[in-house]
Amino acid sequence: MEDLKAIAKEIRRDIVKSIGKAASGHPGGSLSAVEILTLLYYEKMNVDPKNPKMEDRDRFVLSKGHAAPALYATLASKGYFPKEELDHLRQVGAMLQGHPSMHTPGVDMATGSLGQGFSTAVGMALGAKHQGAKWHTYVLLGDGEIEEGIVWEAAMAASNYGLSNLTAFVDNNNLQIDGAVSDVMNPYPIDEKFKAFGWNVIDVADGNDFDQLRAALTLAEACTDKPSVLVCKTVKGKGVSFMENEVGWHGKGPNPEQVEQALKDLA
Amino acid sequence: MEKIATREAYGKYLVELGKKNPKIVVFDGDLSGATKTSYFRAEFPDRHFNAGIAEADLMGMAAGISTTGLIPFASTFAIFGAGRAFEIIRNSICYSNLNVNICCTHAGLSVGEDGGSHQSIEDIALMRVLPNMHVFVPADAVETRKMIDAALNIDGPCYIRLCRLATNVVLPEDYEFVPGKAVELKKGSDVTIMAIGLMVERALEAAETLEKEGISARVLNMGSIKPIDKAAIEAAAKETGAIVTAEEHSVIGGLAGAVCETLAETTACPVEKVGVNDVFGQSGKALEVLEHYGLTAEHIAEAAKKAISRK
Ligand SMILES: Cc1ncc(C[n+]2csc(CCOP(=O)(O)OP(=O)(O)O)c2C)c(N)n1
Ligand SMILES: [Mg+2]
Numbered sequence: 271m272e273d274l275k276a277i278a279k280e281i282r283r284d285i286v287k288s289i290g291k292a293a294s295g296h297p298g299g300s301l302s303a304v305e306i307l308t309l310l311y312y313e314k315m316n317v318d319p320k321n322p323k324m325e326d327r328d329r330f331v332l333s334k335g336h337a338a339p340a341l342y343a344t345l346a347s348k349g350y351f352p353k354e355e356l357d358h359l360r361q362v363g364a365m366l367q368g369h370p371s372m373h374t375p376g377v378d379m380a381t382g383s384l385g386q387g388f389s390t391a392v393g394m395a396l397g398a399k400h401q402g403a404k405w406h407t408y409v410l411l412g413d414g415e416i417e418e419g420i421v422w423e424a425a426m427a428a429s430n431y432g433l434s435n436l437t438a439f440v441d442n443n444n445l446q447i448d449g450a451v452s453d454v455m456n457p458y459p460i461d462e463k464f465k466a467f468g469w470n471v472i473d474v475a476d477g478n479d480f481d482q483l484r485a486a487l488t489l490a491e492a493c494t495d496k497p498s499v500l501v502c503k504t505v506k507g508k509g510v511s512f513m514e515n516e517v518g519w520h521g522k523g524p525n526p527e528q529v530e531q532a533l534k535d536l537a
Numbered sequence: 538m539e540k541i542a543t544r545e546a547y548g549k550y551l552v553e554l555g556k557k558n559p560k561i562v563v564f565d566g567d568l569s570g571a572t573k574t575s576y577f578r579a580e581f582p583d584r585h586f587n588a589g590i591a592e593a594d595l596m597g598m599a600a601g602i603s604t605t606g607l608i609p610f611a612s613t614f615a616i617f618g619a620g621r622a623f624e625i626i627r628n629s630i631c632y633s634n635l636n637v638n639i640c641c642t643h644a645g646l647s648v649g650e651d652g653g654s655h656q657s658i659e660d661i662a663l664m665r666v667l668p669n670m671h672v673f674v675p676a677d678a679v680e681t682r683k684m685i686d687a688a689l690n691i692d693g694p695c696y697i698r699l700c701r702l703a704t705n706v707v708l709p710e711d712y713e714f715v716p717g718k719a720v721e722l723k724k725g726s727d728v729t730i731m732a733i734g735l736m737v738e739r740a741l742e743a744a745e746t747l748e749k750e751g752i753s754a755r756v757l758n759m760g761s762i763k764p765i766d767k768a769a770i771e772a773a774a775k776e777t778g779a780i781v782t783a784e785e786h787s788v789i790g791g792l793a794g795a796v797c798e799t800l801a802e803t804t805a806c807p808v809e810k811v812g813v814n815d816v817f818g819q820s821g822k823a824l825e826v827l828e829h830y831g832l833t834a835e836h837i838a839e840a841a842k843k844a845i846s847r848k
Contacts, residue, residue, distance in 0.1 A: 371652070
């Protein structure tokens with residue numbers, strides 16, 4: 271438990287450092303999703319960093335692909351590739367692209383165009399079910415991302431095919447780029463919408479809390495006839511005082527002084 | 538000289554136009570700060586509609602509102618506008634020849650760090666193939682304003698391709714843009730360089746280099762991709778006998794495609810294509826990415842010599 275918190279902190283530090291070095295990227299939505307990623311990769315998912323294409327591995331799709339730095343920091347911390355790669359994020363010729371691509375070991379699907387990752391995750395779960403495979407598919411969506419029509423097309427398909435081998439997370443940090451999600455294009459009530467689309471819905475009051483996430487996943491696993499979604503209230507920019515709940519920190523890199531300040535917050 | 542991105546010029550000009558014409562409304566998809574329609578929103582909050590992250594609906598709403606007497610400008614990144622919403626643009630805008638001004642930003646490789654998923658190198662091809670559509674690619678801030686004026690004069694769909702990167706102003710303020718007309722920026726007799734967007738500046742630079750080596754290069758700004766200036770293309774083939782196309786787009790289906798289609802039905806002529814060679818882009822600083830894919834003045838000059846050698 272303490273262990274996971276320490277790992278999450280290290281992942282946060284790597285996120286800030288890599289985006290700072292790139293002087294470009296998306297810190298806010300990367301930081302809000304750290305506990306979800308840490309729990310999945312360190313406790314839940316059956317994966318082998320030394321064998322990233324292992325056939326019966328659990329799959330993860332970062333549908334909100336702009337949070338790539340969080341995924342990269344998690345994958346590096348698990349040992350999928352050397353941590354030095356994080357220093358070259360977003361550089362010409364480097365492996366780590368601005369948004370996840372298949373060039374990176376551990377990335378199961380290229381994302382970045384919002385909404386599409388969710389649809390591909392439904393396809394993965396369908397493939398597993400069709401072939402009687404036991405592995406599970408996890409997918410992470412932004413709360414702005416769910417404004418995309420394809421999200422609801424995919425949600426309908428997942429319940430239509432009874433994909434209980436699919437678990438979605440909505441990173442409900444309440445912010446998108448142009449403002450609060452409720453002001454730009456109100457997606458609420460998120461839980462009722464998924465319920466209406468035939469999903470098993472679990473509200474997580476604090477999606478930056480491991481215990482709550484763990485308990486919610488246990489509830490999800492108990493449901494064997496529907497796909498499950500965890501609607502997780504999170505804090506955008508979590509852990510960095512001047513980034514928390516600040517819409518302006520969606521998509522810009524911190525300067526060297528700001529990186530230093532952020533690393534103090536994350537000491 | 539101060540550099541200015543075409544998206545910035547667009548955002549600022551939209552405010553001026555909004556003051557003159559109350560029928561102008563703007564649609565965006567949660568990217569107002571990046572597309573620069575945020576300036577218009579600040580001035581006219583009730584005439585700026587945020588579709589949220591929903592580009593298909595953005596284009597559909599713009600189509601619908603254009604039938605009610607309002608004049609919509611629809612903006613998002615090129616990859617999501619021309620790409621994600623392609624079929625909405627086809628069936629709900631172009632098929633009915635509706636008066637929608639689609640002004641997409643972040644086109645081409647010069648998006649930079651966001652990488653291959655966000656660098657639209659196929660939007661010209663996608664938009665150009667649609668009946669009724671007009672396709673304009675401004676070389677700088679000056680031409681951006683002229684093209685928007687032209688779009689406002691056209692009762693039908695227009696696609697204006699804008700960029701994220703701040704670039705030099707290369708055209709004089711009294712520059713005239715006429716849809717369907719190429720503009721000769723430099724006279725020349727050995728080869729013609731046809732360029733669009735930020736490649737126009739590079740084409741002029743290449744022509745200067747070539748001049749020093751005794752090669753006379755004509756430079757045409759082909760900003761009006763559709764309609765395209767067939768006469769200027771034919772004249773270039775006949776008078777200079779060699780052509781180079783230069784674009785921040787795939788060499789398939791964009792400017793090179795349009796030029797070669799014209800030549801195929803008029804005059805045979807060697808063409809060298811400078812553009813993205815059927816590959817996806819990647820992350821990096823804009824200028825470094827452009828360099829990596831050979832979108833430079835040096836490459837244009839080399840291509841010119843190659844085209845001449847094929848005469
Ligand atoms: C289809 C598509 N449209 C627009 C964008 C540009 N974009 C990137 S992130 C973002 C906002 C996402 O907000 P949200 O899903 O809430 O993410 P988070 O707050 O978790 O960062 C937008 C509009 C995109 N990547 N894909
Ligand atoms: Mg959000």
